[in-house]
Amino acid sequence: MIELERGCYLGVNKRDYNINGLLVRETEYLSKVYEGWHAHSNAHITFILAGGNREQRKKSESVASPGKVIFYDSGEVHRNFNTALPSKNINLEIESNLLERYDIKMTSIGAIIHANPDTKFLLLKMYNEMRQSDLYSTESIQMLFLNLVTTVSHCLNKQQPSWIKIIHEQLNDRWAEKITLNDLARVAHVHPVTISKHFPKFFSCTLGEYMRKLKVERALSMLKSTSLSLTEIAYTCGFADQSHFTHTFKQMTGFLPAQYRKI
Known part of the structure; x- marks a missing residue:
C-alpha cells in the first residue's frame, strides 16, 4: 500500500x-x-x-x-x-x-x-x-x-423529524414526476402547512428549487454518458424546453450544458 x-x-x-x-x-x-x-x-x-x-x-x-x-x-x-x-x-x-x-x-x-x-x-x-x-x-x-x-x-446541527427523511426519499425517487404538496403530505402523514413551514429549514430552498436541482443533477450524468441532444435531455429531465434547461443549468453549475459536455 x-x-x-x-x-x-x-x-x-x-x-x-x-x-x-x-x-x-x-x-x-x-x-x-x-x-x-x-x-x-x-x-x-x-x-x-x-x-x-x-x-x-x-x-x-x-x-x-x-x-x-x-x-x-x-x-x-x-x-x-x-x-x-x-x-x-x-x-x-x-x-x-x-x-x-x-x-x-x-x-x-x-x-x-x-x-x-x-x-x-x-x-x-x-x-x-x-x-x-x-x-x-x-x-x-x-x-x-x-x-x-x-x-x-x-x-x-438540525434534529430532523422522521417525516423529513420520507419526503427526501420521495423527492429523490420521483425526481422526474410532478409532485404536489398534497402528495407529500399524504405520503409523510403530516399536514401540508407543516411541510410548508419546515421544508425551507431542512432543504435550504423551496420545493420547486429542490426539484430543479435534482433534474440538473440527473442531466450532469446524461450529458456525459449519452449522445442525446440538449433538447432531448431537457425533456427527459422534465424541463419545459431547452432554453429553460440551459438557463437553470448555467445558474446552478456555472457552465452551459454544451460547455459541460465538452469538458
Missing part, C-alpha cells in the same frame, strides 16, 4: 488552484494507472467529470461514473480499477487544520455530500473559477468552499 502526498493523484494533473489549506485540482487519466491499494495524506472530495472506474474499499465496491461525487478521508485505503479511458476528475483536497476553525469533522462532510445535490454544483463552480483564474478566483473559491462547509454544518 502506498500513501500519496498532498496534491498527488494517480493520473496526470492538468491544472490546479492552490489556496492555504485547500487545493482544487483537475486530473486526467489517459493510460492505464496503478491499480493497487493506496491512500491519500489529506481528505478530498472527487467529482467524476468523464470516464470513471470501479472503486473498491475494504468493505465495499461501487462504480464511479460521470456526475458522481466521492469522499475519501485522510489515510482511507482504497483502489481504483477498470478505468474508462480517458477519464477526468475534479479533486478538492482539504487539510485538517482548515476545518478546525469551523468545528467540522472530515467524516461529517462524507456523511452529507451524497445526499446534497448542492455539493456537485459548488464543486463545479469552484472548477469554473479555477479555469478562469482571474483576480477574483481566490475569493470566489473560498466563498464557495465556505458555502459547502456551512451547508454541512446546517445539516448536521
Whole structure:
C-alpha cells in the first residue's frame, strides 16, 4: 500500500488552484494507472467529470461514473480499477487544520455530500473559477468552499423529524414526476402547512428549487454518458424546453450544458 502526498493523484494533473489549506485540482487519466491499494495524506472530495472506474474499499465496491461525487478521508485505503479511458476528475483536497476553525469533522462532510445535490454544483463552480483564474478566483473559491462547509454544518446541527427523511426519499425517487404538496403530505402523514413551514429549514430552498436541482443533477450524468441532444435531455429531465434547461443549468453549475459536455 502506498500513501500519496498532498496534491498527488494517480493520473496526470492538468491544472490546479492552490489556496492555504485547500487545493482544487483537475486530473486526467489517459493510460492505464496503478491499480493497487493506496491512500491519500489529506481528505478530498472527487467529482467524476468523464470516464470513471470501479472503486473498491475494504468493505465495499461501487462504480464511479460521470456526475458522481466521492469522499475519501485522510489515510482511507482504497483502489481504483477498470478505468474508462480517458477519464477526468475534479479533486478538492482539504487539510485538517482548515476545518478546525469551523468545528467540522472530515467524516461529517462524507456523511452529507451524497445526499446534497448542492455539493456537485459548488464543486463545479469552484472548477469554473479555477479555469478562469482571474483576480477574483481566490475569493470566489473560498466563498464557495465556505458555502459547502456551512451547508454541512446546517445539516448536521438540525434534529430532523422522521417525516423529513420520507419526503427526501420521495423527492429523490420521483425526481422526474410532478409532485404536489398534497402528495407529500399524504405520503409523510403530516399536514401540508407543516411541510410548508419546515421544508425551507431542512432543504435550504423551496420545493420547486429542490426539484430543479435534482433534474440538473440527473442531466450532469446524461450529458456525459449519452449522445442525446440538449433538447432531448431537457425533456427527459422534465424541463419545459431547452432554453429553460440551459438557463437553470448555467445558474446552478456555472457552465452551459454544451460547455459541460465538452469538458
